[in-house]
Amino acid sequence: MTQSAxxxxxxxDFTNNALLIQALTHRSHSVPNNERLEFLGDGVLNCVIAHLLYRRFPKLPEGELSRLRAHLVREATLCEIALGLSLGEYMRLGEGEMKSGGWRRPSMLADTLEALLGAVFLDAGFPAAEAVVERLYSPLLENLDPKSLGKDPKTFLQEYLQGRKLALPEYVLLATEGEAHCQVFRVECRIPALKVHAQGAGNSRRAAEQQAAQAAYELLK
Known part of the structure; x- marks a missing residue:
């Protein structure tokens, strides 16, 4: 794909196309690279997301706004957006990074996206950068639910039961399998009042409990 895509x-549309090239250039490829642009883009992104959340949720307290912002600017979210842009296909990487699949590495995709935002800011100022962020984040913001974001399955299940004045679930360890360095825990989530039994597995007891809670919650829904 061409950079015009x-x-x-x-x-x-970049007035200074050299900024676009630099934003796509990893340090393994050449100099100038995108590290400084990434630093700048990170600051721009945090400011824009804070502004968007401030406008969108006028009644949310500071702590909740911070939680939402942290979710939106984390590596996983940036990587998701970068994949939607097919950003890996445009990145300029050194031979070693190309061979090791750097173009699909989440951290590298996230860094490059931030560098692009820094480049837009330098090219056309804050309003242009804000417009790009708002366009890229529009689908995520539309589906953003402050009440549920960041809650794990055990919390969801607990709140569901408490809202119906039912006892909290029991988590019973059924088995621990495998060698010490790669154990698998099997846990059952039990809700006697509703006759619900659901199992989960994971590489830690906590992970298995979360999976079992998710399975129980799905049964209740």
Whole structure:
């Protein structure tokens, strides 16, 4: 794909195309690279997301806004957006990074996306960068639910039962399998009042409990 396709996806035409090239250039490829642009883009992104959340949720307290922002600017979210842009296909990587699959590495995709935002900011100022962020994040913001975001399955299940004045679930360890360095825990979540039994497995007891809670919650729904 040509960089013009990426520009269309972003919705920003660069006046200084060298900034776009630099934003896509990893340090393994050449100098100048995108590390400084990434630093700048990280700050721009945090500011824009804070502004968008402030406007969108006028009644949320500071702590909740911070939690939402942390979710939206984390590596996993940035990687998801970068994949939607097919950003890995445009990245300029050194031979070693190309061979090791750096173009699909979540951290590298996230860093490059931040560098692009820094490049837009330098190219056309804060309003342009804000417009790009708002465009990229629009689908995520539309589906953002402050009440449920960041809650794990055990918390969901607990709140469901408490809301119906039912006793909290019991988590029973059924088995521990495998060698010490790669154990698998099997746990059952029991809700006697509703005659619900659901099992989960994981590489820690906590992970198995979470999976069992999710299975129980799905049965209740």
């Amino acid at each position: 990426l520009v269309r996806y972003l919705g920003h």
